[in-house]
Amino acid sequence: MKVILLQDIKGVGKKDEVIQASDGYARNFLLPRKMAVEANAENMTKLKGKKDSQNHKKELEKEEAQKIQKKLEGILLKIKVKAGENGKVFGGVTAKEISENLKAQYQIEVDKKKIDLKETIKTIGTQKVSIKLFEGIIGELRVDVLAE
DSSP, rough: EEEEEOBBBTTTOTTTEEEEOOOHIIIIITTTTTTTEEEOOOHHHHEEEEEEHHHHHHHHHHHHHHHHHHHHTOOOOEEEEOOTTTTTEEEEEHHHHHHHHHHHHHOOOOOOOGEEEOEEEESEEEEEEEEETTTTTTEEEEEEEEEO
């Protein structure tokens, strides 16, 4: 019996996947527990519509990421921090600070988790920071750390 999984099931398959299950397993386990529905014409049409919607949403996100990537190319983000005489920054500039300054100065919202910092920036000067905007789309941002 062909069924469409409604959730991930270890050893069986992922959500929204069409699988071939034995009749007994489908009727006695998957269907009563609402883990799957029968793969009839109506349910297959719903699944196709859902997948089309997800693909369209992904395309929109990809286009938005490409726009942000183009904006980031021409930006020099200036962050003022307290520093010692030898150019060492007190504390350091974190991904959170970069995200907040990017939003405040240029109205570009980027999640701090997407900013790829190996470690906090602890020196004054200009550095390049890469931002993972989408699958395969990485933006480059120049960050200029200035002493107050």
